[in-house]
Amino acid sequence: MRIFFNHLNYLIIILIITPPASSDTSTGKQILRTNQTLLSQNQTFVLGFFRGSNTNYYLGIWYNNINPQTIVWVANRDNPIDNSTGYLKIGDKGNFVLLNSSGNPAWSSNQTNAMNPVLQLLDTGNLVLKDSSDTTNSNYLWQSFDYPTDTMLPGMKLGWNLDTRTEKHLTSWKVAGEDPSSGDYTLKVDYHGLPDIFIRRNQTIIFRTGDWNGERFSGVPGMGDNINEIKYNFTYDEHGVWYSYSVTIASLLSRLILTSDSDGQYQRYMWIQGTWSKFSYVPAYQCDYYRVCGSYGVCDNDASPICTCVQGFRPKNQEAWNLRDGSDGCVRKTVLNCSTDKFLHLENMKMPETSSVFVNKSMTLDECGSLCKRNCSCTAYANIDITNGGSGCVMWLDQLFDMVVFPKNGQDLYVRLAAADIGSTSSNKNHRVDLAIGITLSALVLVLGLVAICYLRKKSKQKSRATIPGFVHRSHEFLMNEVVPSVERNMDDLELPMFDFDTLTMATNNFSQNNKLGEGGFGNVHKGRLVDGREIAIKRLSKDSGQGIEEFKNEVKLIVKLQHRNLVRLLGCCIEKDEKILVYEYMENRGLDSVLFDKSKGPLLDWKKRFNIIYGIAKGLLYLHQDSRFRIIHRDLKTSNILLDSEMNPKISDFGMARIFNEDQMQAKTRRIVGTYGYMSPEYAMDGNFSVKTDVFSFGVLILEIITGKKNRGFYIDNEELNLLGNVWRHWHEGTVLTLIDPSIGNSYIESDVIRCLHIGLLCVQEHAEDRPTMSSVIFMLNNEVPSLSYPKNPGFFARKSHPETDSSSNKQDEIWSVNQVTTTMLDAR
Incomplete structure (x- = not known):
């Protein structure tokens, strides 16, 4: 009988302190242990404890019945509890507290004045603290959506409350899938000037979305791809700046996550047919990275090289530009004259950085252009909102940074140029006429150029190629006629830095054996050093290689188009007489085989x-x-x-x-x-x-x-x-x-x-x-x-x-x- 009553008392205690398995709420009389969970009403999300790779315990929220476990929020990411005896409870000050095995607080929500506080997990994935007497289900005393970790869910807002000076942003995990503590990457809204969103690694900017133009961020043209399923929203006024999104199909599970791997990507996933499908991510291409082409440089993912200067500008550092490094940007060819300056119309652009700009939401584009014309410090202008024909005015008063041109879904930008650099345009309204004339002239020049190329090629067919003195940057007849078939791209747009043979001979000490890095079916690879101290790797086609010439053409054709940090970077080539050479960035530790299979280096x-x-x-x-x-x-x-x-x-x-x-x-x-x-x-x-x-x-x-x-x-x-x-x-x-x-x-x-x-x-x-x-x-x-x-x-x-x-x-x-x-x-x- 005594044993029976002991078991009965134990059962009563369990009923008092343990929420039912299907419960989505916890009250002041209940605690949540590491082996217990809360389940949202429609069983979409779970609140409970999980273990990191370091065996520490964390309180988090994840999707129910989805494998692998997908965690969307972590309470104590930087203050884990070290064993399974910790627990969560409603505190004495109207808050809820996570206690470790010693009964000391490891994490807690803010204090409230609630008389009967209740903790509830909603089907949105939002964990809320409210007073049980509140029947509106909107007056939350605390909510997890105000403290996001690495994941953004539908209905969550990121940005700034400018009245209270409080911010909500994403911070990556330290190690994806293993360590949820705060990582190196952050995604934050910048409210200065025209609001923008930045991804940073510590304090270094990695990516910028571009300003919100009423439909999408100007630097993310693909945001409209799933317009029927996803609705994005970006609002800003004197009280705050907020970015959010919603789904139009209630059953669709969607999440945005800032990762610690893939170099800090912001990725969008949807749960489709039993798996997480990655629909988009940024940065994805070389031009997505911040300020790749410097001031007044325009980045184009479909061009090679990817950086060009705005019309009327030239590279600031020509030597670096020749080596496909455009980060120093461009400078004006002609000094401005405020009274005679004109404006160049650029289309399908990612707007330049907008942290320090003039903004007026009520002005028209014409009014904006007139104001920019009168202000001699104005370097460019554009509409703020592109919907309904365009409205609002944004003016840049300094250098233009981080511009990208897209095939479509970009924005119109008007850049100030000296009259001599833009032609005889009398007004902005004539830019379409100028464009048509320009296209006609370009076509004529192209036809004449092709005729000239054919003639010169025929004349010089029996002659050896002339030696190229020094180091030059130009379009190449070899590439145009042999390397890339015309059906793949117009080779007039493909430029690759050319090294003359003497430069490479000097860099490698006449291709000495001491500089030899290795050899293969293609030929030998040598280490070289340019006169500026830069180290390079030189792959020289063997003259007696039966397979080399086709492979050489193929390699130039392919690698000049590729931009990724895990692909070797081609710096240029040399084509003189019988020499066919590729010049790469130098890799200090050479091939993986030279380290992996060497017992002394293993x-x-x-x-x-x-x-x-x-x-x-x-x-x-x-x-x-x-x-x-x-x-x-x-x-x-x-x-x-x-x-x-x-x-x-x-x-x-x-x-x-x-x-x-x-x-x-x-x-x-x-x-x-x-x-x-x-x-x-x-x-x-x-x-x-x-x-x-x-x-x-x-x-x-x-x-x-x-x-x-x-x-x-x-x-x-x-x-x-x-x-x-x-x-x-x-x-x-x-x-x-x-x-x-x-x-x-x-x-x-x-x-x-x-x-x-x-x-x-x-x-x-x-x-x-x-x-x-x-x-x-x-x-x-x-x-x-x-x-x-x-x-x-x-x-x-x-x-x-x-x-x-x-x-x-x-x-x-x-x-x-x-x-x-x-x-x-x-x-x-x-």
């Missing part, structure tokens, strides 16, 4: 560096496959084509074998199979079929090589005749895969992270292309601890070898066997 790559290399390669491939202006298949991804900078950041190089796909093209077939043994996928090596999944296979091999420190090609086990893929596959089945970790890593790794990466690697090297994940899925798996990754199937090239290492150009059919019975006789491989 310890330089601890687990964090190896994971960063894996992740960086994945981001570069995702850009090539999905985010660049072209879908590009690399086809020769291997350790020697991954270059490492001074901080061991990876950059994909060598695009000589790469191929461009059309936007709707998924795969292609070739009779000339190029690549490197050990990295080629089965369908490519056997039948010449290649697609993005071909690169995914090579990437999977890279993962396994980076973790094990062993080469796939040339690796073998005595008496077992397995290559690296087969050996990892065997140990995976036996549960002993951790024994394969490179001893150079030491104890710097977390077992679950290594196993996850090995799992992803095996998924990437599966025999059948359709079984392999896309790079977007790989990025997701690398970023998140997915609880149920699919089990990998047999890897391609589950090979047996009778020799430890063979030359890749060998034709001995008895050297390599695979599940696909691939022989080397059909390969043109390296």
